[in-house]
Amino acid sequence: MEPPTPKQVERLVGAAEAMFEREFTTATMERLPAAAVTAPQELIKVPDPDPNGEGDGRDCGGAGMRSFLQELKEDPGPLQLETLLAEIVKLERVMAIGLPEHLFEGTSEKVVEAWRARAMRMYPSDFAAASPRVCLTLLAALCWVRKTEMIDGLVELLIQLVHKISVRAEKKVENEISAEFRRVHGKHGILARLAQAALDLPEEVVRKAIYPVVGAGTLADIVAEAKANEKAFNTRVRT
Structure with missing residues (x-):
């Protein structure tokens, strides 16, 4: 063919x-x-x-x-x-x-x-x-x-x-938390003195027993730092 x-x-x-x-x-x-x-x-x-x-x-x-x-x-x-x-x-x-x-x-x-x-x-x-x-x-x-x-x-x-929204939220929350508290140095020593004062003066009120050892401002900083843990951070980011 x-x-x-x-x-x-x-x-x-x-x-x-x-x-x-x-x-x-x-x-x-x-x-x-x-x-x-x-x-x-x-x-x-x-x-x-x-x-x-x-x-x-x-x-x-x-x-x-x-x-x-x-x-x-x-x-x-x-x-x-x-x-x-x-x-x-x-x-x-x-x-x-x-x-x-x-x-x-x-x-x-x-x-x-x-x-x-x-x-x-x-x-x-x-x-x-x-x-x-x-x-x-x-x-x-x-x-x-x-x-x-x-x-x-x-x-x-x-x-x-x-x-992108999530990243922006993380940065925003980080800035807010940084503005709310300053990181407390020497927390372990402070907490040890706090516990010792509570043991030494169990009958005294907080103002007389605790504040002379650890000031109210330091206690407020410790509380603020404790609240800024990972769980609270993620909750605020999601919000």
């Missing part, structure tokens, strides 16, 4: 790819509900600038002039509460599109990931130039994968944020 020429192989592979793309995009379109067919197209729209230069500041010269598609492609910002809240809003917008859970059922994850990667490299004008079936499938794959990535990212952000 005579093997096919490189051009014949290229033509056959190209035809197979085109057929697969046609079947894949058609199946995706059929699984999309009516509301989810129009919603993804809103991602590529860029808000019109305010001709009067007025407004709330979100529609001029900044992030407000970008399409949501650009925001969707971006990774989370610095580790802070505002970043977590912004990612939640972004996730809510993606979930509001209403992509069904079975949208890519039976399709390899690598295929969906490939379409997502393809969409990540495209601009709004590229989506507008593509056929409706291809455009919707690209946007659906992008939203589908990014939704999962954002959920994982939110979990990671929350863990890091809680850790």
Whole structure:
């Protein structure tokens, strides 16, 4: 048998790819509900600038002039509460599109990931130039994968944020405790004198028997240091 020429192989592979793309995009379109067919197209729209230069500041010269598609492609910002809240809003917008859970059922994850990667490299004008079936499938794959990535990212952000709060709480409590008491040196000798005074003068009141041996200020320092043990420290950090 005579093997096919490189051009014949290229033509056959190209035809197979085109057929697969046609079947894949058609199946995706059929699984999309009516509301989810129009919603993804809103991602590529860029808000019109305010001709009067007025407004709330979100529609001029900044992030407000970008399409949501650009925001969707971006990774989370610095580790802070505002970043977590912004990612939640972004996730809510993606979930509001209403992509069904079975949208890519039976399709390899690598295929969906490939379409997502393809969409990540495209601009709004590229989506507008593509056929409706291809455009919707690209946007659906992008939203589908990014939704999962954002959920994982939110979990990671929350863990890091809680850790950051914990570290800040420890430093705050350490500073508070340092301000509340000074470490008492020679506690063992003080406690020994305290015990001896109590034994020598069992009938005397505290003021007459104890204070001459160990002053009230020293006793207060010992009590404060005793309260600043690990259990009390952890309780204050958690609070």
